[in-house]
Amino acid sequence: MGGLIEITLGIMTAVGGFVDVSEMVFAAQAGSRFVFSLIWVFAIATVAIAVFGEMSGRVAAITKQPVFNLMRQRLDLGPGIIALVASVVVSIITCAAEIGGTATVLKYLTGWPYSVLAALTTLALVAIIWTLPFKWIERLFGLLGLLMIVFAVATVKIHPDWGGVARGFIPQVPVSLPLKDLVTYGYFVVAIISAVLFPYETYFYSSGGVEEQWKPKDLKVNRLVAIVGFALGSMLAISILVNAAVLFRPLHVDPSIVGTSALQAAIPFGRTGLLMALLGMVFAFSGAAVETGLSSAYSLAQFLGWEWGRFRKPHEAPRFTIAWIATFALSLAIVLTGVQALDLVEWAVVLSIVVLPATYLPLILIANDRKYMDRHVNGPVSNVLGWVSYAMICIAALAALPLYFVTQGGKL
Amino acid sequence: MKPNGSLKLLAEVRDLQIVDKDGRSCGICDDIELDGGPGKLAIKALLVGPGAYEGRVPNWLFWLIKRIAGSRIARVPWSAVDKISARIFLNVTAEEVGLRKVEDRWVRKLQKVPTS
Numbered sequence: 001m002g003g004l005i006e007i008t009l010g011i012m013t014a015v016g017g018f019v020d021v022s023e024m025v026f027a028a029q030a031g032s033r034f035v036f037s038l039i040w041v042f043a044i045a046t047v048a049i050a051v052f053g054e055m056s057g058r059v060a061a062i063t064k065q066p067v068f069n070l071m072r073q074r075l076d077l078g079p080g081i082i083a084l085v086a087s088v089v090v091s092i093i094t095c096a097a098e099i100g101g102t103a104t105v106l107k108y109l110t111g112w113p114y115s116v117l118a119a120l121t122t123l124a125l126v127a128i129i130w131t132l133p134f135k136w137i138e139r140l141f142g143l144l145g146l147l148m149i150v151f152a153v154a155t156v157k158i159h160p161d162w163g164g165v166a167r168g169f170i171p172q173v174p175v176s177l178p179l180k181d182l183v184t185y186g187y188f189v190v191a192i193i194s195a196v197l198f199p200y201e202t203y204f205y206s207s208g209g210v211e212e213q214w215k216p217k218d219l220k221v222n223r224l225v226a227i228v229g230f231a232l233g234s235m236l237a238i239s240i241l242v243n244a245a246v247l248f249r250p251l252h253v254d255p256s257i258v259g260t261s262a263l264q265a266a267i268p269f270g271r272t273g274l275l276m277a278l279l280g281m282v283f284a285f286s287g288a289a290v291e292t293g294l295s296s297a298y299s300l301a302q303f304l305g306w307e308w309g310r311f312r313k314p315h316e317a318p319r320f321t322i323a324w325i326a327t328f329a330l331s332l333a334i335v336l337t338g339v340q341a342l343d344l345v346e347w348a349v350v351l352s353i354v355v356l357p358a359t360y361l362p363l364i365l366i367a368n369d370r371k372y373m374d375r376h377v378n379g380p381v382s383n384v385l386g387w388v389s390y391a392m393i394c395i396a397a398l399a400a401l402p403l404y405f406v407t408q409g410g411k412l
Numbered sequence: 413m414k415p416n417g418s419l420k421l422l423a424e425v426r427d428l429q430i431v432d433k434d435g436r437s438c439g440i441c442d443d444i445e446l447d448g449g450p451g452k453l454a455i456k457a458l459l460v461g462p463g464a465y466e467g468r469v470p471n472w473l474f475w476l477i478k479r480i481a482g483s484r485i486a487r488v489p490w491s492a493v494d495k496i497s498a499r500i501f502l503n504v505t506a507e508e509v510g511l512r513k514v515e516d517r518w519v520r521k522l523q524k525v526p527t528s
Contacts, residue, residue: 318518
């Protein structure tokens with residue numbers, strides 16, 4: 001890597017790949033139910049993902065080993081296996097949610113049956129991963145996902161109360177709400193933290209660092225891409241929240257159905273806006289499906305010491321190849337059982353926050369270990385932000401299951 | 413650490429990635445087989461495979477792993493170890509020490525698919 005073009009492309013890819021189906025669903029619902037009062041959660045979770053993303057990229061560049069390879073050395077075999085199984089299960093469910101989301105949007109565009117579109121989407125993704133090298137896979141979906149910028153442009157066009165939006169960035173608890181709504185607010189806080197910090201993002205990011213053979217000289221680019229790319233990507237998610245608050249709330253529209261949010265672009269920009277939003281969603285969701293599908297295979301291969309990577313031909317890393325194909329097959333099978341995409345999104349979000357503490361602890365410990373990192377260990381800023389974020393993740397993980405059951409998945 | 417140098421803690425060698433002489437990742441050192449008695453303990457082999465998890469994970473988990481992944485163990489003789497840093501480097505190919513059996517089965521199947 002190197003040069004302005006690489007940096008720009010890296011940032012654009014991170015922006016286009018930021019929003020996935022669960023962020024979309026929770027951002028839109030957060031806006032329509034709680035106006036701007038959940039914006040701060042996106043902001044804080046984005047700081048956390050930028051910190052952990054940068055850390056995992058740095059660990060990959062220095063140790064040449066991605067997160068999962070090191071997780072086992074840090075957690076020991078037994079806890080490591082449990083973390084592995086949990087994260088593979090989460091990746092499969094998340095992948096199913098992304099495939100389901102993509103198929104739902106494609107149904108709006110084509111009118112074809114949902115299950116046929118889910119199967120075609122999966123086949124297309126498998127064919128793309130089989131044939132394209134890693135960098136092209138990442139760029140293809142990231143850059144086409146930039147069509148989602150239409151949501152940010154829509155935000156400017158609909159003139160929200162910018163003062164109210166700015167106040168949303170201040171951490172707050174709307175204590176004036178009735179208890180029932182307050183508990184649901186708590187569920188949304190946890191769900192948004194989880195959706196932004198999905199564990200597959202760091203597996204994918206750090207594995208990508210090894211795939212692209214990052215070196216210590218790439219650390220600056222890594223930092224820029226992680227901070228600027230994730231921050232701009234998060235602005236897209238926040239604009240979806242703001243649009244939902246302005247456009248959906250007054251009409252009592254519940255945007256829990258995946259495609260509803262596309263109307264945010266249709267209202268100010270008509271047919272063209274609608275088309276851009278739907279296509280942006282197709283690429284953003286299917287890009288996330290690729291990331292989760294590969295992440296599951298990365299985790300397995302790295303934990304068990306197999307040959308892995310898309311820089312190799314499929315038969316040169318055979319067990320890795322079988323692992324990602326099996327992930328897509330299982331994800332498609334889940335989608336074809338007829339489970340609603342929204343339910344999959346909620347399961348993915350709740351399960352992944354429970355797994356998150358096990359993912360990020362080894363990462364932060366290794367990033368602090370001079371034996372692995374030499375002079376590239378965490379500085380004070382990374383450490384303070386990292387540990388504060390880690391504490392936040394642990395609290396969210398403890399609260400996730402009780403809040404999910406009490407609120408019936410936010411449907412209370 | 414060199415194979416003939418002083419042995420650090422067992423924990424330092426366990427769970428490290430094994431790389432063969434062609435630079436291919438070929439498993440993780442799941443456990444170590446020791447030889448000799450008190451005063452003259454020496455490493456006999458690196459153990460690789462789910463069968464080597466026994467004693468390292470709770471019994472119920474090992475029972476489950478055995479049912480899902482089998483209980484095969486490949487023994488990599490200590491003489492096949494070239495050097496140990498953050499990874500274990502071998503001076504032989506993975507095939508010579510039985511670390512490619514599962515991989516090779518899949519290679520043949522995947523090679524039949526066009527463009528692979």
